[in-house]
Amino acid sequence: MLQRTSCVDNIIIKIVSFSSTVQLGDSCIINGLSSALAVQREIEFFYGNEGNMANYRVYSEPIPFLPINESFSYYRQNPNPLIKVSKIDITGIAAGSLLHVGNSRHISMEARVKHIRQLLPSS
Template sequence: MACAPRTSVVRSLKVNDTGYASTVFIGDLIDFSPVTNVFAVQREIPVFYGDEGHLSAYPIYSSPLPRARLEPAVQMDVTNTSPVICAGNVRVIAISAASMVQFGSVRSIRSEARVKNIRQLLRGLPPK
C-alpha cells in the first residue's frame, strides 16, 4: 500500500440500497475491481419474452473501454498525524452499480459499469 495501514472507526453507518457489484468496505483495501453489465427494457405495454437479453448482440458489452492516460509517477511522502480514520454518523441513500463506499486506504480501483437502456413505445403515439 502507498500509505501505512490505519484503523478505521465508524460510529454508525446506514445504507439504504446497494446496486449490482457494489460494496461497503471499512478498512484498508489493496484492489477493488467491480464489473456490472445492465440490460434494461422499458415497454409501454409490459410484455416479456423468455429469450431476450443476449448481451452479445450489443457491442457496448464487448467493445474495449478507453483507458486513462498514465501520468509519470509522483513521489510523495505522507505523514498521517493520527493512526485512526474516524467517521461519525454516515447515511448513504444508494450506492450505484460497480461502485463503493469505503472508510480506509485503497491502492487501486478499476470500476466498470456498462448499461444498455431500450424504450419501446407504441407506434403513432408521441413520447410522453
C-alpha cells in the same frame, strides 16, 4: 499499504442491493464490474432474446483509457495519521457500487448499461 487509519463512529445504511459491497478494513485490490440491460416497452410483449448481452457492442467494446502525459509533482504531509468521521448515513447502495472504509492500493470499477425504450408509433 498506506499508513493512515480510518475511524468511523456510526455507519447507517438502509439498503445494499444489486451486487453492491460494503467493506470495512484495508484492501490491496478491488475490482468491481456491473453490467445491466434495461428494456422498457409501452405494452408487455417479450421476444425472448432480449437478455443476450452479446448482441450489444456496449458490453464488448474496450473502454478507452487515454494515457496521462502531463508531468506533476506533489508534496504530501500527513501530520495526523487518523481520518476520523463521526457518522456516515446512506440511503442506498446499488448497481455494483462500493462503500469502502479503509486503505486501498488498486481500485478498478466499470459499469456498462444498455437502455432500450420501445414506444408505440404516435398516431
